[in-house]
Amino acid sequence: MTLIDGRAISKAILEGVTAGVAELRAAGTTPALAIVVPTDDEATAWYVRSIVRAAERVGIEARRIDLHGTTAVELVTELAALSADPAVHGIICQTPLPKGITLDQVGQHIAPAKDVDGANPESLGRLAAGLPAFAPATAQAVVEILQREQTPLEGADVVVVGRSNVVGKPAALLLLAENATVTICHSRTRDLAAHTRQGDVLVAAVGRARMLGAEHVKPGAVVIDVGTNPTPDGGLVGDVDTEAVEPVAGAITPVPGGVGPVTTALLLRNVVTAARG
Amino acid sequence: MTLIDGRAISKAILEGVTAGVAELRAAGTTPALAIVVPTDDEATAWYVRSIVRAAERVGIEARRIDLHGTTAVELVTELAALSADPAVHGIICQTPLPKGITLDQVGQHIAPAKDVDGANPESLGRLAAGLPAFAPATAQAVVEILQREQTPLEGADVVVVGRSNVVGKPAALLLLAENATVTICHSRTRDLAAHTRQGDVLVAAVGRARMLGAEHVKPGAVVIDVGTNPTPDGGLVGDVDTEAVEPVAGAITPVPGGVGPVTTALLLRNVVTAARG
Structure with a gap:
């Protein structure tokens, strides 16, 4: 089982961002x-x-x-x-x-053109239509992590749990553009585990602490945990019960230190892209 | 097996449209x-x-x-x-x-506001975001037919084959808004039949004549055939091999006489909605 290092991915992205900023400032x-x-x-x-x-x-x-x-x-x-x-x-x-x-x-x-976190419905539409647009940075982070981990997406079965406008839907659209077969599950899905166990990749974007356990994960699957749920002691936990899932999954993003830092890095990369015009 | 009568559904919609037009003209x-x-x-x-x-x-x-x-x-x-x-x-x-x-x-x-066939990416984005917008009439027809046939969509497994901006993607978004669990398949999907056989509802929007056969359909499923493929003799066939699928499916839309007439009726209904402002 690989624990995916979101901070290392963030650092690598930010190196490119720093170089991009230097170029812009020089100009x-x-x-x-x-x-x-x-x-x-x-x-x-x-x-x-x-x-x-x-x-x-x-x-x-x-x-x-x-x-x-x-x-x-x-x-x-x-x-x-x-x-x-x-x-x-x-x-x-x-x-x-x-x-x-x-x-x-x-x-x-x-x-x-300035919507670096993809909040405008027009951005979502352009994204859906395959036109240039900023996606919400969190949704971008999901795909960026999978690409950097060299997870095959073409023809892969990807299950997204959650259908929010800021994560679930745009992540599904981005993964579809990577030629994955995408299933979108949500609160009304019947037998959630039967669906999520089909996923070569499982994206958890529900917003409920440790909702997905070992029974939800296909052996060897790559699990991207988008959840950031506050704990009573001031900490942060994901939507996935990481300890339970570790023996089953092939790889998983931790919370904190997974999707979060990558999201921030991509937000800043989007600012550089926007500034380039 | 029910052969869904798209012309009858179209007629029922157009009665409402005619009444709406009369009101507008009177005003x-x-x-x-x-x-x-x-x-x-x-x-x-x-x-x-x-x-x-x-x-x-x-x-x-x-x-x-x-x-x-x-x-x-x-x-x-x-x-x-x-x-x-x-x-x-x-x-x-x-x-x-x-x-x-x-x-x-x-x-x-x-x-x-005049985009009655949902061609503007902004319309698609507003649709995705759950804001008022016109969806492409063909995608609307898929949902309208299912609703009029009283097909349960809440929590149902719906498989959409095809991911075009004019049918596959908007149909998937509309069905998601009806609380279905939606899977989007396409040309890169591995083992298509294994996916489509999961669908309580199967939406075929591929654009390849008679591509889906009995082996693609879950027994009792409702099959919506969006395909309109010209035949050498000047006729029209769908994406589904209707004869092969009939013994398996619970209901199916024929081509012609299924999705097509409903699409035209909804296009005109959208004009009335737009004219009301």
Whole structure:
């Protein structure tokens, strides 16, 4: 069983990002990421700090826009202004959002060219249609990890558990584009284990702590655990019961240290891509 | 085995469409569909005539715009003009397209509010995100037929064969929204029959005459045949070998007389929806 090292993959991606930033700066462009934070949620604040640190380390300017207690109108106005600002190359909007507004509604006000975390439904559509677009970084991370681990995807049976707009659906579309046969399971799926045991690759994106156990995994399968569920003691666990699955799986991403660091690296890579125009 | 009567379903839908058109006309709006035809292909001409006839029968104005031999620029200019024309409520663009231009590129110039056959990638994205949008009428027809046949979709295993932007992918997204567990197969799928035999519902959208036989069908399954493959004698056959499958399937849509008429009816229903604004 291989424990996939997300931090090492992240480091390798960030080397390329650092080089890309240096090139842009030499040509007079400082790549800039705007992070809109419409909440004072503690976990969000922690995540934003980690993105800002990672951005600064590679030379990307991270502009944090605090909009705690904002209204929907104010939020949308800010996103439109950032979309029009030539000094901003990438825009992300953190959740949770103010009451009465959804991420899809917000996403529509992020220009697709700056939509580095694929929040605009137009980005999802372009992705589905096979046109150039930014996918949500987490969904990208799933495919990037599989490619770097040289997991065969062409003709492989891939099972995605979860159908969110930010992970499950875009991951399924990206894996389909890699010529995998893709099954999408979710809360209404009957006999989940019978489905997930068919997967040469199993992607867990449910958001329920340790929901998938040994009985859900085909022997030798590659398991990508997208879950980041907080534990009472302040830690983080995935959607997969890693200890139980280890004897069965061929490889698995740990939580933390798996999909998370790769996601951050890809977000920054997307900013460089956006800044290149 | 039930042979699903697509013409009867179409008729039932068109009764609602006719009533909707009457309401709109009484309020002073004549719903209008623009059909852009950038080809002199014979099969296309036949299909366009059938849409025009069906539209006129329910009181929808069908405006045929012949652009045979057009350039990409001229085509896009026309679509933009129609998108801006308040007298036009729905726009479709027929294939085949002039060389060097794809349906996705064309689709981007059809305003989403008038995109009654879901050709704009933004429509596909909105669909994926669960936002209001027009799906391609053929994909809608798949779900409409299943609902009218009272086929249980919640938790059902649905297998879609084909991953085109106009049928396979949008049908998969619509079926996922109906809480089905959806598997998308395609040309690179290994052991296709092993996958398709899992389907309580099997959607064939491959575009290869009689490609799916008895060995591909789970006993009792509902089979929706989206294929319309021309035969040498001027007829039409589906992607399913209907005669072979009949003893196995629970129900099947014939070709012709299955998905086709329902698609046309839904296209016209979409025009009414668009005209209501």
